Amino acid sequence: MVVAHIRIAPLTSMVTIDPLVLRDLIYDTAEPDDCIEHLRVRAGPHGADILAFVDSSDPEEAVDKLHRLVSQVIAHEPLLRLWRIT
Numbered sequence: 001m002v003v004a005h006i007r008i009a010p011l012t013s014m015v016t017i018d019p020l021v022l023r024d025l026i027y028d029t030a031e032p033d034d035c036i037e038h039l040r041v042r043a044g045p046h047g048a049d050i051l052a053f054v055d056s057s058d059p060e061e062a063v064d065k066l067h068r069l070v071s072q073v074i075a076h077e078p079l080l081r082l083w084r085i086t
Contacts, residue, residue, distance in 0.1 A: 001037060004054050004062040006070055009047030011082045019043040021079070026050070029073045034065050047086065 010016075019041040030036045035055035042049045050070060054062035067085065074080045 001053050002056050002059050002062040004052045004059070004066040005049065006063070006066055007047050007049050007086050008070065008074070008080075008083050009086045011084060013046070015082050016045075017043060017048065017079060017083075019048060022048055022050075025073050025077055025079075026069060029076070030069055034069050036066070036069070 022043065023039055023041045026039055026041075027036070036052050037055055038053040040051045042051075050066065052062070052066045054065055056062045056065070070085060074083055074085070
């Protein structure tokens with residue numbers, strides 16, 4: 001198991017999101033082959049840090065899986081239309 005980290009941030013500073021809502025959106029989008037075991041989200045005034053424990057032995061693969069998953073969530077969730085992976 002490997003820890004993967006990415007950060008997302010809004011395009012405007014006036015946009016916020018509840019970290020529990022974001023976590024649930026990611027879990028709801030995840031497929032079994034994403035191998036996400038645990039997920040933690042910490043939101044602050046300038047974005048959100050997403051940490052995922054991914055069932056993998058390759059750190060790059062783990063980050064790629066998390067990046068792809070979060071990209072999907074951002075692309076399909078209206079709440080995140082003003083957010084981007086930084």
